Amino acid sequence: MFKGFYKAKNSRTVPLSEILSMAVETLWSNKLRTGLTMLGVVIGISSVIAITSVGQGVQKGVEQQIQALGTDVLQILAGAARSGNVRQGIGSSSTLTWEDAKAIATQAPSVQLVSAYLQRTAQVVYAGQNTSTTIYGTDLNYPEVRNTHPQQGRYFTEQELNSAVQVAVLGPTVQRTLFGQSGNVIGQRIRIQGEAYEVIGVMEPKGSQGPMDRDDQIFIPLTSMSARLVGNNALVGVSVTGILVKSANQEDLEAAQFQVTNLLRLRHNIYPPQADDFRLTNQADIVSTFTNVVGLFTVMVVAIAGISLVVGGIGIANIMLVSVVERTREIGIRKAVGATNSAILNQFLAEAIVISIVGGCIGMVGGIAIAYAAANIFKFPFVISLLSIIAGFGLSITVGLIAGVVPARNASKLDPITALRSD
Known part of the structure; x- marks a missing residue:
């Protein structure tokens, strides 16, 4: 040693x-x-x-997960309503309409696609199964803007949207909850708040984003949801919860944000020093x-x-x-x-x-x-x-x-x- x-x-x-x-x-x-x-x-x-x-x-x-939703997407939410002196949550006021979305699509040069949507939580029933899930009433652009598409069946058509046809596209979590492991659910009929809807598709899985399961959702035509589940509660046009705005690329996002903000202020007759009756969020800022x-x-x-x-x-x-x-x-x-x-x-x-x-x-x-x-x-x-x-x-x-x-x-x-x- x-x-x-x-x-x-x-x-x-x-x-x-x-x-x-x-x-x-x-x-x-x-x-x-x-x-x-x-x-x-x-x-x-x-x-x-x-x-x-x-x-x-x-x-x-x-x-x-955020990039899967699109970093070139702006989200516009309706303003907050007031009950007495108590301010409710964002989206509780009917300050955005489908007509606002259509105006943005035609009058904002930096905008590529626009999608309006209504969002509510509702009870859904099939046979002896039921679940509480998020219902989205959307237009035809929603799958493209959100980069989510059906893996079975299809999304609803323009004719079904214009006619307020009662059809539904399920998220994978809702499909498993209501139908178990059964394979083809296309053509089955479910009830949403007592209203019958025919299942025409199942969306591709997107997973969870924090506590939110992005597969626990059902998509139906905006017109059907507005008329049957919510009711038209805007003074002019169809009230919506939010509007999604997609720019051509991330470089145009700032310009799109400027154009959309000013356009909505003009449409809603908002002038300084009045506060906006909507809130606009940038997905890229959320990521950063x-x-x-x-x-x-x-x-x-x-x-x-x-x-x-x-x-x-x-x-x-x-x-x-x-x-x-x-x-x-x-x-x-x-x-x-x-x-x-x-x-x-x-x-x-x-x-x-x-x-x-x-x-x-x-x-x-x-x-x-x-x-x-x-x-x-x-x-x-x-x-x-x-x-x-x-x-x-x-x-x-x-x-x-x-x-x-x-x-x-x-x-x-x-x-x-x-x-x-x-x-």
Whole structure:
């Protein structure tokens, strides 16, 4: 075990391989102490990698969902009604009409497609099954604007829209709830608030967006919903909950937003300093805002996880200091047979670095495994950043080096005579 130190008596240097061999041998002979020492590093590195991966995965997943709806889409919602001095939610007032949507389509040059819709929650019944779901009364442009199309059957036609025919296109969740695993549901009749509707299609699955299941929906003609389920409650025209505006590309979105805002103000006779009776949101701004929020949250949590690394480094330093005291006699013997101060210093540094490297490797594997499991359980993209792995491994080595300096320095400065007299 001491042959490297005998070599040192003549050459004054100890080979790196010999230093590492003795460090591993010493650590292996104290498995429990070594395991407990590297535990803080393992937890810290795995936390940094797992949290970074989960944050990036969630961010990418939500971005994909929002982009699936279209980042070149503006959403206009009706204003908020007031009951006494209490302001109701956005969309509770009848300030938008289908005629507004038609005006935007013809008078806003930067707009490519426009779709108006009515939205309500209603009870739907088929045979002995029933469910409460979201009903959308839409026009023909809705599938194109929202980038969602039927996977079975079809969407309703212009003739069915103009004639307020009672037909319905189901979301996949509604299909499973009402019909179970039965295959073809086309032609079946369901009841929405007591009104019979024929199923003509099933939309493709879109998944969830936060707490909202985008497959738990039913689409019917806007005219049918307005006349039979809601009733025309606007002073002029058909009242709608919102209007979706799609520009030719994302670069035209700002121009479209400006044109739509001014057009609606003119149509609704709104002049400064009057407040708008509608609210306009930009999908691209939502993506940007969410990305910034998730990014800041991830940085905050990674910083907290970094505290685990600091704790792990303190643990390494404490155990190494205790090890110096426990091995005082051993150090004295090594010095007596020719080991130099630098040789002792290098060995204790090597032990600290080995603990950090092994702990870092275990932490990386653990962090990747946790991130993969979380991605599969919660259904978001599995993303591993090479930067987070490199940073985590670099941090583990840095922690080991810093934590090992003081104990190694103390060990190298021990007087051999005093050390040999130690019990």
